[in-house]
Amino acid sequence: MKAAVLREANKPLEIEECQVSKPGPREVLVRPIAAGVCHSDLHFMDGSYPYMLPTILGHESAGIVEEVGSSVTYVKKGDHVITCLSAFCGHCDKCLTGRLALCSSPDVSRKPDEESRILQDGQPIHQFLNLSSFAELMLIHEHALVKVREDMPMDRAALIGCSTTTGVGAVFHTAKVEPGSKVAVIGCGGVGLAAVNGAAIAGAGQIIAVDMVDAKLEIAKSVGATHTVNAGSGNAVGEVVEMTQGGCDYTFEAIGLKATTEQAFQMLGAGGVATVIGMIPVGTMVELHGVDFLAEKKIQGSNMGSNRFRVDMPQFVDFYLNGKLHLDQMISKHIKLDQINDALDALKTGQEARHVIMFD
Amino acid sequence: MATQEVESEITGTVWKIEVKVGDKVEVEDVIMILESMKMEIPIEAPCAGTIKELMVKEEDSVVEDQVVALIES
Numbered sequence: 001m002k003a004a005v006l007r008e009a010n011k012p013l014e015i016e017e018c019q020v021s022k023p024g025p026r027e028v029l030v031r032p033i034a035a036g037v038c039h040s041d042l043h044f045m046d047g048s049y050p051y052m053l054p055t056i057l058g059h060e061s062a063g064i065v066e067e068v069g070s071s072v073t074y075v076k077k078g079d080h081v082i083t084c085l086s087a088f089c090g091h092c093d094k095c096l097t098g099r100l101a102l103c104s105s106p107d108v109s110r111k112p113d114e115e116s117r118i119l120q121d122g123q124p125i126h127q128f129l130n131l132s133s134f135a136e137l138m139l140i141h142e143h144a145l146v147k148v149r150e151d152m153p154m155d156r157a158a159l160i161g162c163s164t165t166t167g168v169g170a171v172f173h174t175a176k177v178e179p180g181s182k183v184a185v186i187g188c189g190g191v192g193l194a195a196v197n198g199a200a201i202a203g204a205g206q207i208i209a210v211d212m213v214d215a216k217l218e219i220a221k222s223v224g225a226t227h228t229v230n231a232g233s234g235n236a237v238g239e240v241v242e243m244t245q246g247g248c249d250y251t252f253e254a255i256g257l258k259a260t261t262e263q264a265f266q267m268l269g270a271g272g273v274a275t276v277i278g279m280i281p282v283g284t285m286v287e288l289h290g291v292d293f294l295a296e297k298k299i300q301g302s303n304m305g306s307n308r309f310r311v312d313m314p315q316f317v318d319f320y321l322n323g324k325l326h327l328d329q330m331i332s333k334h335i336k337l338d339q340i341n342d343a344l345d346a347l348k349t350g351q352e353a354r355h356v357i358m359f360d
Numbered sequence: 361m362a363t364q365e366v367e368s369e370i371t372g373t374v375w376k377i378e379v380k381v382g383d384k385v386e387v388e389d390v391i392m393i394l395e396s397m398k399m400e401i402p403i404e405a406p407c408a409g410t411i412k413e414l415m416v417k418e419e420d421s422v423v424e425d426q427v428v429a430l431i432e433s
Contacts, residue, residue, distance in 0.1 A: 052393055052400040085398050104373065106395055112376035112418065129398045282369055303397060 003118075003135035004340045005125065007054045009047035012341040013134070018056070018120045020139040024110070025071040027117075028142050030081060033154040035133040035357040036060035037335075037343040038162055039189055040279055043256070044128070045344065048281035052126040056118060058133030058357075059085045062148070062157035072142045080150045082161045084309040085129040087144035101169075101304045108141040134340060136359055146310045152317045155334065155356045156327040159190065160316045162304075163354070164325065166277060167194025169305015169312060170252055171202055175275045179203030181249040184240050184267050186231075188216040190330055190354045191277055192254035193223055200224025201324050204250075208243055210236050213351060223326040240267045248272050256280050261299075262287060270295040277302050334358050364407050366429040368422045372396030377418055379429075383411045391429055394422065409433030 001020065004013040023029050041057045043049045065079045075081060088095050089105035108130055110117055116124030117139045118132060125132075130144050148157055167190070171177045183204040185195045188211040199207045200223065208227045209220030217228040229239045241247050247269025253261045256278025264274040265288050276299065280286070288299065305312075319325035332352040335343055343355035372394035379391050385405040394401045409431040416428045 049399065050401055052390070052402050055400075087398070102397075104395065104397060106373065106375055106419075109375075109395070126400055 001136035002337060003056045003132070004058070004337060005054050006045060006057055009045065009053075013057065013344070015338050016120065018118055018125055018135065020137050021115050021117050021119060023067055023069040023139060025069045026142050027069045027139055028065055028072055028075060028145060029067040030063045030083060030138045030140060030145065031066045031136070032061040032063035032133055032138055032359055034062050034158040034359070036158045036162065036190070037340065037347060037355045037357065039347055040162070042344060042347055043279050043281070049279065050282070051128070055126040055128045056132035056135050057128050058135070059129045059131045060158055060162035061131070061133035061138070062154045062161060063138070066137070069142070074142055075145065075147055079147050080152070080154075080157070081145040082148055082157050082313050083131055083133060083138065083140060083145050084161055084165065084304075084307070084313070085131055085144070086304045086307055086309055087130045087141050090143065098308070099306070101307045108143055134337065134357065136337075146313045148314055148317050152321065155331060155358065156320055157317065158356060159327050159330055159354065160313050163190035163330070164194045164316055164327065165307050165309060165312060166302075166305045167191040167254065168198035168201070168316065168325070169307045170275050170277050170302040171195055171198035173306035174300065174302035175250050175252070175273055177202040177204055177250050180205040182206040182244045182269070183250045183252070184208040184210060184248045184264075185252045185254060186210045186236070186260045186264055187254035187278065188213070188220045189254065189350070192252070193220060193330060195252045195254055195277065196220050196225050197223040197326055201319065206244060208240055208248070210240065215351070219329050222329055237263050237266045244269065250275065253278050258284050258286055265292065265297065265299050268297045270297070272297055274299040275302050276300070330354050331356050362433055363412060364409065364431045364433050365427045366391060366403060366406060366431060368394060368403055368426050368428050369424065370394065370396050370401055371423045372401060372421075374416050374418050374420045374422060375400065377414065379411050379414075381411050381414060385409060385411060385431065392416075403428060405431060407431060407433045
């Protein structure tokens with residue numbers, strides 16, 4: 001199979017020939033049809049999150065089951081599936097208390113002494129987040145996928161595999177946004193736009209999208225933003241506090257920066273909750289004004305939208321097909337696997353929404 | 361001869377240890393691999409030298425800034 005391999009941080013991906021191992025008892029071989037190119041992939045490419053190399057990036061995909069392991073009963077060959085990096089073991093304390101997205105059990109990976117799931121001429125290639133979707137085949141644990149209805153377009157389904165689940169899930173599950181509330185979302189990439197859309201579905205009364213790119217703010221309006229703020233003005237916090245007459249009930253940081261995380265907290269009104277979705281580089285410290293805690297302002301993290309993806313993703317598919325979830329405008333371009341570096345370069349500029357790789 | 365501490369920069373679980381006591385390592389050689397929130401994160405040697413002590417074993421939990429190994433350089 002062809003795959004886009006990262007061999008060294010800050011270097012382009014190389015399209016190389018790799019192989020997959022045979023499915024183990026609880027593994028599924030998936031032939032991806034579509035894979036989104038997500039900003040999180042860049043964090044690992046530029047080394048702000050260290051990762052074992054060589055690896056094959058990509059973690060947002062939809063495809064068709066090609067082969068199943070001997071113990072797999074949940075899916076069969078030909079089923080349409082969305083993959084998810086939140087592979088859950090099903091028996092740890094996090095899983096058993098309903099917080100599946102926080103499962104960190106190694107049971108969903110192969111053991112250190114087993115053959116790697118991905119190989120190149122017998123040498124192991126490290127699987128990225130238990131997925132590695134920039135490849136023509138994916139060998140994954142059965143708990144890293146969910147079956148979906150076959151009338152769902154695969155390119156839209158792929159987005160549900162990460163950005164939609166992360167953004168909408170942060171609104172629904174992590175923050176539990178209430179109808180009528182005042183919401184601000186900082187950063188209108190794929191995840192931020194999904195949070196805007198999620199806030200609209202949840203019935204928020206005021207949804208303020210904040211970004212520095214007007215084109216993205218226009219997309220935000222089309223998916224549910226009631227107001228927009230171009231942060232290039234230099235006073236995004238002041239504008240949001242003024243628009244909401246005292247600050248938000250909920251804010252979402254969807255970039256992964258110290259400054260915007262602190263702004264998300266500053267945009268809160270009394271009793272408000274800031275939810276940090278973005279991946280802040282390892283080692284970065286965040287500073288808050290301690291006095292704000294007297295106003296019962298809160299700040300929390302959200303990992304993959306605190307998902308229960310086997311329940312959430314089919315619901316998101318239904319939301320798309322009944323017109324509540326707007327995925328069409330999230331895709332700026334369809335590309336082939338060998339155009340992956342162009343897509344990653346485009347992401348760095350912050351000017352475009354999402355490129356989606358379509359496999360033949 | 362000086363002893364250099366090797367620290368984890370993130371909280372996680374030791375998935376695989378790639379060296380044993382007495383092994384010689386170069387700067388940036390992978391000493392062990394952590395699993396943290398689905399990520400495989402390498403802990404690399406900060407200097408060249410000989411592995412003097414491993415303070416953790418596979419499947420142990422480690423926290424940010426924890427010393428996981430000593431290198432004699």
